[in-house]
Amino acid sequence: SQQGEEDPQALSIQEGENATMNCSYKTSINNLQWYRQNSGRGLVHLILIRSNEREKHSGRLRVTLDTSKKSSSLLITASRAADTASYFCATDLRLGSGTYKYIFGTGTRLKVLA
Amino acid sequence: GAVVSQHPSWVICKSGTSVKIECRSLDFQATTMFWYRQFPKQSLMLMATSNEGSKATYEQGVEKDKFLINHASLTLSTLTVTSAHPEDSSFYICSARGGGGYGYTFGSGTRLTVV
Numbered sequence: 001s002q003q004g005e006e007d008p009q010a011l012s013i014q015e016g017e018n019a020t021m022n023c024s025y026k027t028s029i030n031n032l033q034w035y036r037q038n039s040g041r042g043l044v045h046l047i048l049i050r051s052n053e054r055e056k057h058s059g060r061l062r063v064t065l066d067t068s069k070k071s072s073s074l075l076i077t078a079s080r081a082a083d084t085a086s087y088f089c090a091t092d093l094r095l096g097s098g099t100y101k102y103i104f105g106t107g108t109r110l111k112v113l114a
Numbered sequence: 115g116a117v118v119s120q121h122p123s124w125v126i127c128k129s130g131t132s133v134k135i136e137c138r139s140l141d142f143q144a145t146t147m148f149w150y151r152q153f154p155k156q157s158l159m160l161m162a163t164s165n166e167g168s169k170a171t172y173e174q175g176v177e178k179d180k181f182l183i184n185h186a187s188l189t190l191s192t193l194t195v196t197s198a199h200p201e202d203s204s205f206y207i208c209s210a211r212g213g214g215g216y217g218y219t220f221g222s223g224t225r226l227t228v229v
Contacts, residue, residue: 033218042207042222043158088157092217099165100211102148102218104158 004089004105012111019076021108023089024069030092032065034074035104037086046074046087081114116142118210120221127198127228135193135224137208142219143188144210149181152205152223164191198228 004025013019023032034046049056049065049072056063062075076083089105117140127133137147145166150158162172162183170183182194191210195202208221 040205040225043220045220090218099163099171100146101160101163102209102211103160104150107157109155 004091004103006087006089006105006108008108009106010109010111012113013079015079015081015112015114017079017112019079019083019110019112021074021087021110022071023073023105024071025089025091025105026070027091027093029067030094032063032072033090033092034061034063034072035088035090037088037107039085043088076110079110079112081112084110084112086110116140116210116219118144118208118219118221120208120224122224123222124225125227127226129199129228130197132194132196133198133226135195135206135208135226137191137193137210137221139189139210139219142210144191145188146211147185147191148209148211148218149183149191149193150207150209152207158207161193195226198226200228202226203228 004023006023031050033048035043036046037043047058047063049063060077065072086107086109088107091103093101119138121136147164149161151161152158160173161176162170164170164183164185166185166188172178185191205223205225207223209218
């Protein structure tokens with residue numbers, strides 16, 4: 001099952017431009033995280049934002065969270081060719097009886113042209 | 115930091131055979147592990163949640179008799195793809211909850227090719 005829908009599905013920009021990816025989710029969350037995945041490789045954790053936070057920064061990354069709209073955005077500033085990858089949001093769902101579920105969004109394929 | 119070791123990193127098997135993938139948490143105990151499958155250019159789809167000492171919880175549409183999950187200890191979960199077919203070829207990734215600041219640590223994935 002997919003919790004998050006991401007848009008755009010694919011994004012192609014020139015080096016130096018900013019890239020914005022959006023993630024919408026369906027149910028209440030504990031936190032939301034963004035990951036990066038190079039083609040055919042494992043996941044790299046980028047940033048976590050908790051449900052009581054609205055914005056976080058990490059280097060060239062800026063993440064916002066709007067729990068009222070159930071959406072989050074990832075902004076990569078001054079993009080580089082090396083940022084070319086797929087980006088996924090993931091949400092931590094607390095279910096009953098202390099159990100959890102960790103669901104990924106559909107992902108955005110970013111291509112940064114040199 | 116917390117590490118999850120996943121083996122093998124890639125495997126090629128013949129149709130009809132079974133393949134076992136291991137996911138081991140190093141230096142921390144993982145009461146819950148998650149198994150995902152990822153097809154090319156698609157996202158990670160949660161297959162099942164594996165709880166130590168109890169039966170795994172499978173997502174809708176995932177055949178529990180085909181994808182056998184065993185979480186016999188707090189540091190090891192295994193996924194066995196039984197009677198594999200070419201359509202089972204995919205990238206399988208495990209994740210363990212616990213051991214890190216944000217709670218989830220991922221294995222490096224296993225690329226399964228069924229010929």
